[in-house]
Amino acid sequence: MRNVSRGLESRTKILDVMEKGKTNVQDISEKAGLGTACVSYHLRLLLKQRVLTVSKSGRAGKWALTKYGQEKLFS
Numbered sequence: 001m002r003n004v005s006r007g008l009e010s011r012t013k014i015l016d017v018m019e020k021g022k023t024n025v026q027d028i029s030e031k032a033g034l035g036t037a038c039v040s041y042h043l044r045l046l047l048k049q050r051v052l053t054v055s056k057s058g059r060a061g062k063w064a065l066t067k068y069g070q071e072k073l074f075s
Contacts (some may be wrong), residue, residue, distance in 0.1 A: 010034055011042050015065075015073060020050065022064040 008027040011041045013032040017023065027042065043063055051069035054061040065073065 007042070010038060011046065014042055014046070015051075015069075016041060018063065018065050018069075019073070022055075022062040024060050024062055026060075030064070 004028065008064060010032075013034060016058055017028050017031045021032075025036055025039050028034075028043075029039045043054075046069070047054060050066055052063050052073060053066050055065050
């Protein structure tokens with residue numbers, strides 16, 4: 001159960017950063033106080049759940065909340 005609560009805590013921190021607009025993994029990592037591997041892992045989970053979207057420009061991507069993600073976050 002410990003990993004579940006830590007995962008929820010990490011995703012909450014990530015979503016708090018994401019509320020401010022499009023950003024990349026490095027920025028999310030710095031602002032949320034999480035490692036880049038941790039952030040990447042949780043971003044992929046949120047992408048699968050259609051909460052986030054990513055637009056690629058080269059290797060780096062810009063992550064943003066989807067309309068569905070915004071509705072879930074603010075409801």
